[in-house]
Amino acid sequence: MVFGQVVIGPPGSGKTTYCNGMSQFLKLIGRKVAVINLDPANDALPYECAVNIEDLIKLSDVMAEHSLGPNGGLVYCMDFLEKNIDWLESKLKPLLEDHYLLFDFPGQVELFFLHSNAKNMITRLVKKLDLRLTAVHLVDAHLCCDPGKYVSALLLSLSTMLHLELPHINVLSKIDLIEKYGKLAFNLEFYTDVQDLSYLQRHLDQDPRSTKYRKLTKELCDVIEDFGLVNFATLDIQDKESVGNLVKLIDKSNGYIFASIQGSVVDFSKIAAAPLNWDYYRTAAVQEKYMKDD
Numbered sequence: 001m002v003f004g005q006v007v008i009g010p011p012g013s014g015k016t017t018y019c020n021g022m023s024q025f026l027k028l029i030g031r032k033v034a035v036i037n038l039d040p041a042n043d044a045l046p047y048e049c050a051v052n053i054e055d056l057i058k059l060s061d062v063m064a065e066h067s068l069g070p071n072g073g074l075v076y077c078m079d080f081l082e083k084n085i086d087w088l089e090s091k092l093k094p095l096l097e098d099h100y101l102l103f104d105f106p107g108q109v110e111l112f113f114l115h116s117n118a119k120n121m122i123t124r125l126v127k128k129l130d131l132r133l134t135a136v137h138l139v140d141a142h143l144c145c146d147p148g149k150y151v152s153a154l155l156l157s158l159s160t161m162l163h164l165e166l167p168h169i170n171v172l173s174k175i176d177l178i179e180k181y182g183k184l185a186f187n188l189e190f191y192t193d194v195q196d197l198s199y200l201q202r203h204l205d206q207d208p209r210s211t212k213y214r215k216l217t218k219e220l221c222d223v224i225e226d227f228g229l230v231n232f233a234t235l236d237i238q239d240k241e242s243v244g245n246l247v248k249l250i251d252k253s254n255g256y257i258f259a260s261i262q263g264s265v266v267d268f269s270k271i272a273a274a275p276l277n278w279d280y281y282r283t284a285a286v287q288e289k290y291m292k293d294d
């Protein structure tokens, strides 16, 4: 069985840095890792990649040849990749024996909740190559400082989860910078666990600019709460403890931790049902480390 991660998230959320940091971490704990760069706009890669979309198609050529802007060019590249998925399969086949795969995708979020190319490609790879992949969706942690931006991040995370239909982990990336753009109105746990958004609506109501959108915000929050699917892990890519905690979560979601167990159904279910960390380590310890205590 081949395990791996599909790394996605808005531009600048830290995907490429993540692939670099995560591959170094996984190599240190003894895994053979292959990073697959599927972002044609990634020009200065900090990691050594096993497969690079640039070898198939170049964004600059597409933009020049078809008079497209960067976004249109990128959608074209993804379309081209889907049509040439055999190329990607043939590049991946030699890696399937013993590698853990990290797919670095472009930051255009519409590719993951609107267009079907990325989803079709992932589904085909999962089925044909028998991959066990988890979508790791990075969202910049500083969005929590602004209730409106936080609601957008929740909606984006929910739509991406519903569209991709993969085991999915949403991550507040750059948690070390969480209070850089202002103080949070609530404890970190409120933002990671997404349990009661009515508090957030009350907080938003204090802003005179948002009174006009009160009903819309309420309806959007209701949709997020009704699905009850979105929550967040946290990540500071420079901190090995933080990366290690995330790896545990990902390993559980894509089944990596079960791969070597030769046990009964009871053994499996014990591991599946057990929490990975005390709640303290999941949020309170992170809050103590990165947020100022008043």
Ligand SMILES: Nc1nc2c(ncn2[C@@H]2O[C@H](COP(=O)(O)OP(=O)(O)OP(=O)(O)O)[C@@H](O)[C@H]2O)c(=O)[nH]1
Pocket (backbone or CB within 6 Å): 009, 010, 011, 012, 013, 014, 015, 016, 017, 018, 039, 042, 106, 107, 173, 174, 175, 176, 177, 235, 236, 237, 238
């Ligand atoms: N402080 C801090 N900075 C980070 C972290 N992760 C990423 N960054 C920084 O965030 C910036 C953007 O990171 P990238 O890895 O280029 O983000 P990306 O999502 O690949 O960006 P696009 O390719 O444009 O979609 C870089 O300056 C990184 O150094 C983190 O955990 N902490």
